Amino acid sequence: MSDFDSEAMADAGVENPKLPPHLELRRTRVLCKADAPTSTDTVQYSGAYASLGVDNSLRFDDFRNNFRVQVNRISHEDMEFDMVGVDPSIANALRRILLAELPTMAIEKVLIANNTSVVQDEVLAHRLGLIPIKVDPRLFDYLSENDTSNEKNTIVFKLHVRCAERGQRLTATSNELTWLPKGSELLKTSESLTSTSKPETYTSFTCSQDSMPEFAGNPISVYPDIIIAKLGFGQEIELEAHAVKGVGKTHAKWSPVATCWYRMLPEVVLTEEIEGKKAELLKQKCPANVFEIEDLADGRKRATVARPRACTLCRECIRDGDDWEKRVSLRRVKDHFIFTIESTGALPPEVLFTEAVKILEDKCERVISDLS
Amino acid sequence: MECASFRDQWNATFILAEEDHTLANALRFTLNQDPQVIFCGYSIPHPSDAQVNVRVQTTEKVARDVLKDAGQHLMLRCQHIRGTFDKAVDNFRTKNPPDDHPSQNMDSD
Numbered sequence: 001m002s003d004f005d006s007e008a009m010a011d012a013g014v015e016n017p018k019l020p021p022h023l024e025l026r027r028t029r030v031l032c033k034a035d036a037p038t039s040t041d042t043v044q045y046s047g048a049y050a051s052l053g054v055d056n057s058l059r060f061d062d063f064r065n066n067f068r069v070q071v072n073r074i075s076h077e078d079m080e081f082d083m084v085g086v087d088p089s090i091a092n093a094l095r096r097i098l099l100a101e102l103p104t105m106a107i108e109k110v111l112i113a114n115n116t117s118v119v120q121d122e123v124l125a126h127r128l129g130l131i132p133i134k135v136d137p138r139l140f141d142y143l144s145e146n147d148t149s150n151e152k153n154t155i156v157f158k159l160h161v162r163c164a165e166r167g168q169r170l171t172a173t174s175n176e177l178t179w180l181p182k183g184s185e186l187l188k189t190s191e192s193l194t195s196t197s198k199p200e201t202y203t204s205f206t207c208s209q210d211s212m213p214e215f216a217g218n219p220i221s222v223y224p225d226i227i228i229a230k231l232g233f234g235q236e237i238e239l240e241a242h243a244v245k246g247v248g249k250t251h252a253k254w255s256p257v258a259t260c261w262y263r264m265l266p267e268v269v270l271t272e273e274i275e276g277k278k279a280e281l282l283k284q285k286c287p288a289n290v291f292e293i294e295d296l297a298d299g300r301k302r303a304t305v306a307r308p309r310a311c312t313l314c315r316e317c318i319r320d321g322d323d324w325e326k327r328v329s330l331r332r333v334k335d336h337f338i339f340t341i342e343s344t345g346a347l348p349p350e351v352l353f354t355e356a357v358k359i360l361e362d363k364c365e366r367v368i369s370d371l372s
Numbered sequence: 373m374e375c376a377s378f379r380d381q382w383n384a385t386f387i388l389a390e391e392d393h394t395l396a397n398a399l400r401f402t403l404n405q406d407p408q409v410i411f412c413g414y415s416i417p418h419p420s421d422a423q424v425n426v427r428v429q430t431t432e433k434v435a436r437d438v439l440k441d442a443g444q445h446l447m448l449r450c451q452h453i454r455g456t457f458d459k460a461v462d463n464f465r466t467k468n469p470p471d472d473h474p475s476q477n478m479d480s481d
């Protein structure tokens with residue numbers, strides 16, 4: 001651990017005075033007023049409250065004590081969790097990494113042998129590129145400029161569909177993409193044909209991918225039931241698609257998430273008792289059904305905040321004059337993130353998140369090693 | 373990494389190649405929390421160049437070491453985040469055993 005940590009810890013012996021409540025509120029909450037939110041920034045500078053004798057510096061121990069993760073929902077393709085006690089800059093870095101810097105495999109090169117469908121070659125290639133491929137990208141290498149395509153950096157799929165002359169029109173879906181574990185089957189038509197050497201294909205696999213332990217009994221597939229093209233009578237598509245490893249920064253097709261986002265925890269506070277008619281009105285106003293009516297012992301009715309998490313911050317409850325804005329205070333907790341990850345299928349969402357954190361760690365490591 | 377200023381070691385601009393807001397903003401946050409830092413900010417000089425300039429001005433320690441500390445700190449935080457997250461997922465899994473959807477087997481970590 002570095003010096004400033006131990007220094008902070010020495011300080012920690014003395015009780016760090018608390019900020020006055022109005023400043024503490026602005027430090028930790030976004031205040032959502034009827035016209036605009038205020039106090040939206042986070043106070044990062046360590047000496048921001050030095051004049052009040054309050055230390056705002058980083059303490060790793062405090063972070064460790066306060067940081068909390070709670071999983072709300074998890075399935076093979078999406079998850080939601082609460083991440084509490086972290087600055088938006090870190091939460092956002094992780095979100096950005098998930099979207100743009102985690103590698104996946106996606107179709108990059110399409111060799112079209114025949115296409116008589118109404119979908120033009122380039123549009124077809126683009127559509128193919130966007131089909132998620134269900135394979136762990138960590139098993140593959142990047143294909144760089146001068147590399148030849150081999151079994152460690154390329155996945156080859158074949159698509160050959162033809163609509164009969166009569167009967168039904170045909171819808172070609174991603175189910176028709178067949179994996180070619182031995183690599184390309186298309187022969188290069190060149191002078192080499194005249195020579196005695198073996199005819200070359202567009203890849204040079206040294207072994208079949210299905211003989212590799214990772215894929216034996218676990219064939220590579222794509223996300224099913226995605227419509228690629230609709231074929232009329234007699235139309236045909238024959239092509240080969242080569243998938244390589246890449247990141248979302250280069251093209252969104254490599255993004256491992258359908259989307260990934262967070263929202264700050266909403267906090268709805270009633271600053272005064274709201275009773276009777278007004279309580280009914282407040283409950284009615286809210287489209288997200290945040291409020292509930294409570295029956296008091298003496299027969300009065302009082303509004304309570306029952307489901308603050310459901311608040312979408314539409315601000316409907318504080319419209320209609322100043323009075324409501326005084327009664328209801330809408331806030332967001334600055335360091336509480338409700339994080340949602342929707343995977344496209346290459347990796348389960350929880351693995352995506354751990355991988356994203358690892359990438360941020362690697363970035364830090366690069367900075368450190370560059371400076372050493 | 374390049375250091376754009378050699379005049380004095382307490383005020384320096386570091387050029388991080390192949391990085392963007394992702395790292396720079398997180399680093400700026402970490403640096404700003406260090407009591408040694410009197411100023412820290414970053415800029416991306418041109419959107420089509422993949423580089424960020426991080427400006428660090430410090431009091432006692434030289435800027436270089438302070439930046440290194442910040443990197444270390446951020447890394448420690450990341451490790452803690454990862455550990456806590458993994459535990460939370462395990463916790464959730466034991467409480468709510470997964471339905472046996474075939475894709476569940478994909479989980480490799």
Ligand code: SF4
Binds near residue numbers: 268311314315318
């Ligand atoms: S802001 Fe909208 S969703 Fe939130 S409590 Fe008010 S009315 Fe309900």
